[in-house]
Structures are given as structure tokens and as C-alpha cells.
Amino acid sequence: MKKWKFLRENGRSSLVPADRVIRHIWRLRYAGVTDIEIREQARLSPPHLYQIIRTKAPVRHFTAARILAIPVPEHTAEPNRNGTHVPALGSIRRLQTLSAEGWPAKELDKLLDTGTGYVSYLLREVGGDTVRLFTAAAIRNLYADLDGQTPEENGVPAGVAKLARARAAKKQWPRAAYWDADDFDNPDFEPATHGTPRYIELAENGLELEQRQGYTREQAADRLGVTKDNLQQAITRYRRIHLGAAA
Structure with a gap:
């Protein structure tokens, strides 16, 4: 007050x-x-x-x-079975991004334990603009589990992964580097695929605020308009990729 x-x-x-x-x-x-x-x-x-x-x-x-101030529950292995319908946009974008990283639809069907063809059905965007909450949660959890992993190192044949990437590129589906966790569900956000990947921009800005201006991670996240978890994920990915490139 x-x-x-x-x-x-x-x-x-x-x-x-x-x-x-x-x-x-x-x-x-x-x-x-x-x-x-x-x-x-x-x-x-x-x-x-x-x-x-x-x-x-x-x-x-x-x-x-x-x-x-309401906390978001921690990631759990079992998706909530709430049958409420929620916008499908975030789920479709996550599946498109996994496809762009080389994960074929059939493999995603297996990992999600859905009926054969369900992922392709969602990717075609012909089934309406909503999905069940437990479906959205399962796709969100799967994306979090696969983020940073390569299909070839998880049993997907190299040729199949290459074909999935080619199909996604033809459809202009952005790869994971151009997203952060909140962007998938934001209908007003369109990834700038011709510019600097989102995670790099976010990580570099966050680290600059912390190292040069003495911000805490939470303060830096608030300044950048993202959650602390999102900033942490961006910085973790940034350091992992750059350390790998330097090795």
C-alpha cells in the first residue's frame, strides 16, 4: 500500500x-x-x-x-493428470524445436508414450489450438530432459536424425538456441533466427550485470524480465557450450 x-x-x-x-x-x-x-x-x-x-x-x-509470488512447483518425472485444456502453442513449439535438433517424431512418440503418429499430428497443427494439461506437462518435461542431448548419442541413427533436421529446416523451425523456457508459451514472441541466439544474449547480459554492477542472479533476472531459473539455464548452457568449444 x-x-x-x-x-x-x-x-x-x-x-x-x-x-x-x-x-x-x-x-x-x-x-x-x-x-x-x-x-x-x-x-x-x-x-x-x-x-x-x-x-x-x-x-x-x-x-x-x-x-x-506464487512458486512454480519443481520439475517432476510424472506429469500432472489434470485434464484441463490449455493452449497448444508451447507444446507445438517444443516439439518443433526437438525435431530441429534431430529428434524424429516416431522417437518422440515412444518417449512420450503416446499413440503412434500423435507427435506428427501435433506438428501438422491441424488438431485445434488446445491440448490437455497433462499432455502439455509431459511435452514440457520431455523437452527439459532432452535439452542439450543429441539424438545420435541416445540411440537415434545418424541418418534419421539428419533427415529430421533437414525437414525441420525446410519448415523453418528454430533450433533450441533461439528459445528460453518462457518463450515457448508466449504468443507474442518470435525467435530472431538471424540474430544472436537468445540464450547467448541473455547469459552475456546477465553475467555483465552480475560481474560489473554487482547484481545478484535474482536481481539480474528481474532486470532482464525473466525468471531466475531461466537466466540460470541460459548461463549454464552458455558456459557448457563455450567450455566445450574451448576444450
Whole structure:
């Protein structure tokens, strides 16, 4: 309340853009947190939560703070069996990216334990714009497990992986270097495939804030508009790849 009063007295808006709040709500949902749990922890009425998602209008500082303070559950091996429908965009993008890294659809079907042809069905984008929450969670978990691994080192024949990459390149599906964890589910984000990969830009900016300006990792992440986990993943990938290149 003091901050809200200060903003009013200094002629500054008490509203903040909803983008980051909406992304956090979707992250909570994908992690298995129900809308009822989100509303209870953020002290929101049912209409208010859905209004934030639907209208994308700016929200109050204190409302945004309460939503962003809800922790995202840790990654678990078993996806939540919640049958709620969620946007399919993030799931499709993750599968496209895995394809671009050389993972064939049939192998992804096996790893997801879905029916034969299901991944290809999603990749064709002909099945509507939603998937079940447990399906989205399974795809999210699979992407996290395969990130940084090469198909050839995990039993996929080199020729099959090469063909998967070629097909993905023909369709202009971006590779993993151009994404971070939150971008997949953000409909307003389009990877700049002709520029510097997203993880490099994020890692270098984060490390500069930490090393030259004394920011903590959490402060650097907040300054860059991403979560601490996302910044950590970008820095880890950056160091792994560059250390490998130097070796």
C-alpha cells in the first residue's frame, strides 16, 4: 500500500503490464497448479483471474506481486493428470524445436508414450489450438530432459536424425538456441533466427550485470524480465557450450 501511495503522489501509474503476470499464470497451470489454488494464494475472485488472461489489460502492482509470488512447483518425472485444456502453442513449439535438433517424431512418440503418429499430428497443427494439461506437462518435461542431448548419442541413427533436421529446416523451425523456457508459451514472441541466439544474449547480459554492477542472479533476472531459473539455464548452457568449444 505504501508503494501504491508513493506512485500516486509522484504521478506514476499503479498499473503494470500484464504480460509477465500472464506468463507466470500459464507456468503455474502447466506445472499442475489449479486455478482455484492460484486464486486462493493471490486472493483473487474467479472473474478477476480470467479477466487478466482474457483481456491482457494492465493490472495493479499489488495484484501482480501476489501472483508472481506464487512458486512454480519443481520439475517432476510424472506429469500432472489434470485434464484441463490449455493452449497448444508451447507444446507445438517444443516439439518443433526437438525435431530441429534431430529428434524424429516416431522417437518422440515412444518417449512420450503416446499413440503412434500423435507427435506428427501435433506438428501438422491441424488438431485445434488446445491440448490437455497433462499432455502439455509431459511435452514440457520431455523437452527439459532432452535439452542439450543429441539424438545420435541416445540411440537415434545418424541418418534419421539428419533427415529430421533437414525437414525441420525446410519448415523453418528454430533450433533450441533461439528459445528460453518462457518463450515457448508466449504468443507474442518470435525467435530472431538471424540474430544472436537468445540464450547467448541473455547469459552475456546477465553475467555483465552480475560481474560489473554487482547484481545478484535474482536481481539480474528481474532486470532482464525473466525468471531466475531461466537466466540460470541460459548461463549454464552458455558456459557448457563455450567450455566445450574451448576444450
